[in-house]
Amino acid sequence: MDYEVPLYRFFLIAIVLSFALSGASSDFNRMHVKLEYDKNSNTVYVKSPESKLLLSGRPFETRVDCIEGPLTCILRFSSVLEVSEASGECGKISLRPVKPGVIVGICLDLSKGLWYGGSELQYQRWPFKNITLPWQPYVTNDIVPLNQSVGNVIERHWLSSNGVGVFIPATSPLYFKHMTGESGSFSEMCFIAASMRHMTGFMKTVAPDLVLNVCKMVNILETHRHMSKEYFDLPIGQPDALMFKSPIWSTWAKFKVDINQGKVLQFADEIGKHGFSHSQLEIDDMFSSFYGEFDFSPHKFPDAKNMIRELKMKGFRVTVWVTPFANVESLAF
Ligand SMILES: *[C@@H]1O[C@H](CO)[C@@H](O)[C@H](O)[C@H]1NC(C)=O
Numbered sequence: 001m002d003y004e005v006p007l008y009r010f011f012l013i014a015i016v017l018s019f020a021l022s023g024a025s026s027d028f029n030r031m032h033v034k035l036e037y038d039k040n041s042n043t044v045y046v047k048s049p050e051s052k053l054l055l056s057g058r059p060f061e062t063r064v065d066c067i068e069g070p071l072t073c074i075l076r077f078s079s080v081l082e083v084s085e086a087s088g089e090c091g092k093i094s095l096r097p098v099k100p101g102v103i104v105g106i107c108l109d110l111s112k113g114l115w116y117g118g119s120e121l122q123y124q125r126w127p128f129k130n131i132t133l134p135w136q137p138y139v140t141n142d143i144v145p146l147n148q149s150v151g152n153v154i155e156r157h158w159l160s161s162n163g164v165g166v167f168i169p170a171t172s173p174l175y176f177k178h179m180t181g182e183s184g185s186f187s188e189m190c191f192i193a194a195s196m197r198h199m200t201g202f203m204k205t206v207a208p209d210l211v212l213n214v215c216k217m218v219n220i221l222e223t224h225r226h227m228s229k230e231y232f233d234l235p236i237g238q239p240d241a242l243m244f245k246s247p248i249w250s251t252w253a254k255f256k257v258d259i260n261q262g263k264v265l266q267f268a269d270e271i272g273k274h275g276f277s278h279s280q281l282e283i284d285d286m287f288s289s290f291y292g293e294f295d296f297s298p299h300k301f302p303d304a305k306n307m308i309r310e311l312k313m314k315g316f317r318v319t320v321w322v323t324p325f326a327n328v329e330s331l332a333f
């Protein structure tokens with residue numbers, strides 16, 4: 001199933017690459033990213049301390065009324081663009097629209113280095129190659145019917161084999177486009193700071209800033225470590241270790257949506273009878289009457305409380321599968 005490639009693979013790639021690169025400079029933490037904006041060519045350059053070009057960007061403007069179409073009215077950039085190299089390893093590119101109705105954006109040319117990160121995709125290709133994702137809000141989406149959409153595992157974080165990382169904070173609501181060639185030669189990712197909420201309301205007000213935090217360390221692993229510390233919160237706990245050691249059984253594999261109390265209890269018995277170990281039993285799709293409801297359907301599960309008690313007595317942790325959306329005919333809607 002193409003669409004189920006989890007994001008952790010991306011971190012594995014980072015680790016593998018770091019082994020390949022270990023033995024390089026020991027001066028890990030004293031890299032200084034260089035950011036320059038050339039007004040004449042309207043280009044932002046991200047360079048290494050030795051002035052090697054690592055990434056470049058082309059800022060632009062568009063209008064609020066253009067964004068819902070194919071976004072053809074890309075205008076020459078005349079807003080405010082500032083670059084700063086505040087913290088040594090990391091710098092900041094800030095684009096600030098100054099006129100109401102104007103939205104700022106930037107297209108990054110990713111052709112230097114191999115790039116990873118972003119979101120889960122139906123056709124997942126790391127490093128980025130052969131990707132066509134037209135303009136869309138950079139928010140979680142369903143990649144099964146929409147194969148040119150970002151998926152439901154998503155970060156505003158990208159990393160390159162040349163040690164450059166980009167992180168866009170949540171304060172910039174994002175529209176996004178990503179195009180790459182099959183051979184990897186052409187690779188471009190574009191961002192616009194706007195959301196539906198902003199678009200409907202801000203014809204008369206000034207649009208949000210677009211901020212890109214850009215870091216450069218000696219290799220992709222160091223960049224990832226540094227940016228994780230800088231921009232992400234660490235987990236505060238860890239899951240039950242049993243879940244790593246023994247299978248999580250899901251009713252979906254055997255029953256799909258056709259489940260009820262008798263079937264769940266019988267399933268648990270069968271797992272035991274066959275001598276399989278277990279950590280958890282996930283009561284999956286359609287335990288409720290409609291999607292979006294968290295209560296068991298009284299019709300399918302007349303005594304859910306006792307069922308759960310019985311499953312726990314058999315040693316199962318018990319979970320249910322819930323959806324972040326609701327059927328329009330449900331009470332939850
Ligand atoms: C490029 O991607 C499309 C689907 O997005 C796929 O059909 C095609 O085979 C891919 N080409 C290569 C060379 O991988």
Ligand SMILES: *[C@@H]1O[C@H](CO)[C@@H](O)[C@H](O)[C@H]1NC(C)=O
Pocket residue numbers: 145146147148
């Ligand atoms: C992507 O989805 C569209 C519409 O559902 C479909 O027509 C097309 O064949 C799909 N492309 C690939 C490469 O799966």
